[in-house]
Amino acid sequence: MRSFAFAAAYWSLSIAYTLAAVGAALLPGRAATGWIIRRYVKRMVQAMHVLAGIRIRYRGEDRLPAGAFILAAKHQSWGDGFSIYDRFEDLAFVTGDHLEKFPLMATVLRKLGAIVVNNCGGREAREALKDRAADAHRDGRRILIYPEGNLAKVGEKFRYRSGVWHMYRDFDMPVVPVATNLGLFWPQEAFRKRPGTATLEFLDPIPVGLAKDEFLARLEAAVEDRTAELVAEATGQPVTPAVQVPTPDEAARAARPAAA
8 A cells, every 4th residue: 555655646746746847947047947846856755754654864964075076876766866866955967868758857857957868878978978967067066876877676786887987087076975775665666665764875975086997996886885784784684795787788789699
């Protein structure tokens, strides 16, 4: 019943607030649309708690640096975005172009200044990420990115992509790794929810100036190690390192027969 009640609230809130945000997008500036989306996010986090029984516990907010920075987060659940966005006043976020397939969402995303990139990656996606992230950087906004580019099951990880490093280097901004165990309670896109207290933790910022390989290794170690610890803390099981799995695109390429 909890899962059904939350699903009803999820779609009702999403439709109502998207329509309101589309109307607000007709007004000049980003303020009206941003205000509506922040209200939407807050209601979703409340619905997670009241209806699905999922409470979010935040840790490490005292580690957040002053000024602009990049949040590089583990992505286990559709609830991750709501949980992080709810803690910041004007957050720019990187998202795949799959969201633009939902009716009216493209209009809202453009107005919010979201950084929409092609899910397939490649040079064109990197250029789009650079250009659109530069707009957010000029406005002094904090930026949220999921460096794996995919929703991961608990206990799994994907290859960390280099887009976050390019922003880190180009904008000379610290990166805050973010770990979570929310996937235990709201797995990926699953309908069924499990009540409990999920943890989202902001970790020590990675200072500017690191080379690409060193930066990515440090980011992955911070996010994955702490995520494994949070999962073990919630389940009472020993800490188990995540297993790397191929993305759907990587798996499809590997399955193709070799050219003769």
